[in-house]
Amino acid sequence: MYLHSLKPAEGSVKNRKRIGRGAGSGRGGTSTRGHKGAKSRSGYSQKAGFEGGQMPLQRRVPKFGFKNITRVEFKAINLDVIQALAESTNETVMNFDFFKAHGLVQKKDKVKVLGRGEISKAIEIHAHAFSGTAASSIEKAGGKTVAL
Template sequence: MNLSLLQPALGSVKDRKRIGRGTGSGRGGTSTRGHKGAKSRSGYSSKIGFEGGQMPLQRRVPKFGFKNFNRVEYSPINIDVISSLANSLQVNVVDLEFFKAHGLISKNDKVKVLGRGEINNPIEIHAHAFSKSASELIEKAGGKIVLI
């Protein structure tokens, strides 16, 4: 074996197309671009959504709806998740730092506690919002709700 003897496998390397080198090459004349039209010209780049002059889709379809910029988005966390974590870690107070530390929310999320599942031991839960069922379950178990 010698580095000077290395070469690619047969058929794996192809010659590049040499375009626009005279009619004898088979790729002269129009240089594989066809006849006339915008695509045959140099410097052509199609605009996004351009459909050859036909009314583009984004202008054919009507506008509808709106985004309410005052909407408050909450990250939902169910009671069964909170109670299982609190039981396994022997914790009585669950706040935003607890949620962040265990990957339930990210940095600037607002939390809403929802009522799926059951809670057995009294836990103090800090959150931005609570559903009716969640607050009933927490208070029934002897826990405490703290709105942030």
């Protein structure tokens, strides 16, 4: 085998269609665009969602409700998860970096502690928000809630 004898695999290379190069080419005349109409003309472009004058889908489908642009999305962490972490790590202070290190939240998340489960250790928890039941359970166990 030599460099000058290398060729692409059989059938892997195709010639491009030479459109509009005379009647003898088989692709002259209408240049594969069909006969007349807007689509055969140069400069034709159709608006996105245009359905030939029929009422477009995005206008047929009813709209309702609204998106609240001031809504704050929280990442929920329940007390049973915190209790399991406390037992496995023996930590008494849990902050955002601790939750991030254990894969519960990501960098841009806001944390809200919710009240599912029970907590038996006195733990100081730093979070952006607490539900009422979660806060009372943490205080009852001798812990402390710190809002970020």
